[in-house]
Amino acid sequence: MDTLLSLLHGFTVAFEPAKLLFCLIGVFLGTAVGVLPGIGPALTVALLLPVTFKLDPGGSLIMFAGIYYGGMYGGSTTAILLNAPGESASLATALEGSKMAKAGRGGPALATSAIGSFVAGLIATIGLAFLAPWLVEVAVKFGPWDYFALMIVAFVTVSATFGDSPLRGLTSLFLGIALGLIGIDKLTGQARLTFGVPELLNGVEVTTLAVGLFAVGEAFYVASKRFRDPEEIIPIKGSLWMTKEDWKRSWAPWLRGTAFGFPIGALPAGGAEVPTFLSYSTEKKLCKYPGEFGKGAIEGVAGPEAANNASAAGTLVPLLTLGLPTSATAAIMLAGFQQYGLNPGPLLFAEKPDLVWGLIASLFIANVMLVILNLPLVGLWVRLLAIPQPWLYAGILVFATMGTLAVNGSPVELTMLFAFGFIGYLMRRYDYPVAPMVVGLILGPMAEAQLRRALQISLGDPMILLENPISATLLGIAFIALVAPFVMKGLNRFKASED
């Protein structure tokens, strides 16, 4: 009952006309940026963060929710029409979606992904609303050792279990943690790794790293191989709307996708890649027309898209209740929260219930707006894709530097952006995942703080990590997750079924 009341209260906050307008602007901007090729939701949020900078926390968080969902939707549009997924979570969508678009069924593919995202987002947000308060109660009892163990789990799962090579994932993670060391140590005031540069005392901005690695890195990467794979937009032919048959084939995958996405997204191990591919392979098995898979089966778009959106709402569970980001997008959202001086976690629910429930309520509203806005406007988004590539990437770089300049326009910060961009390019070139680096930067200092707090309480006895059942279990999970990929080396889970 409490949950319903809080949620209702959240809706009264979110239904103020000004808030609705923020949400609408957020959805619009989020879709517009998210639809650009190579830009996934994480980058969309990072690029648009400065726009919300000067609003009050409530308004900006709500705009934020809109940007987030808009970015997700825009990403799937690109995946379907360009076969250029902005992030690994829309890989599965691109598989069938682009085939459908080539077969002249781009309209229904976009529609099933939009409506599927809507259904999944709605169910998953309800799940979030009911799961979060319960988890908050559990989290209140967590000690620093438990938080530390949770973060270790997140480290391992983000870097070692996903991607092609655990070694490259871990390298990316450790470089991120090393970057996180830069600046003043919060417990003692000791300056670390600043090399006498005063701008480094505040540490590396998460948004600078994310925008550098993702946006600038992507621009470099595309420029470096621009003659080799010209991307072609597949024009939408025929009706935009789904036929009765399409509906019949879509509703079950939507629900199954949601059932995969939300629980896996809500785990501290999280991520959206696993549920989308699970959904894809499940739909492939259950499909009544297996021959269509690989040629554009609507189930292959409906399921993974729903799973993707549901897991996105799922990652908000650990983010809001524990302050634990489990995806690149969540890591940047956490940076956004911190920008407004908010620290997600159990305390936030107690101290700022208006804000938290207002945010959850606006997730619902953003979802509704997306469907209303996007299906009719799809023509506009497609035209955005038709911008000539040189202008497109020049514009992306303008956006990227604009964000850095708006927050902190020092030449040192810009130089860092440039350097991270080049590192991002090299990482792309040699197939290192970039997301673990961002997660390492944001979680590294948090993990360190929790560990030191734990050891202060135990008077320096490290056994405290293993004596508590929760932290011991979590560390055990992390260890298994770290070792398993090395043990089962031949077992390259999704590659086999995908190719």
Added chain:
Amino acid sequence: MTNDIRAQGADKPALIVGVLLLVVAFLVGYDAAQQTIVATYGLGPTAMPYVVACGLVILGFSHFVVAFRGGLPKPEAADGKALLWIAAGLVCLIGCIALGGGFVIAIALLFACTARGMGRRAFAVDLAIGFVLGLAIFLAFAKLLTLILPSGPLERLFL
């Protein structure tokens, strides 16, 4: 995939990454060793850097092993000229901001250089487009968000 390609001898990129990781590890460890504040109990500010340095050393040596066993994925040849143009654009931007040239000119230069790097051949036109774009962004930030982006003489005309 990468296992099929057995390079003769060591894979150079993997070796370089390994060396770079060791250099970063050394920097992190050296910086920690130079620190003066020590915690009275529990962990001090140097513990985590040492852990990270150790991790980086292990990863560095793992890259050496990888270098002799297939190496990193082989990338396609890159278009160096395009990269240089974009890098030049970013350098222009940083220089323009550092020297007080202002946001609009910096963005115009970045836009034109990037577009050139991506294959356009109309530098003057792109410069003009970048200029208008920069001005629009500057005014939108200043008027709608009351956030003043770095200003030079040109921007002050509009404030």
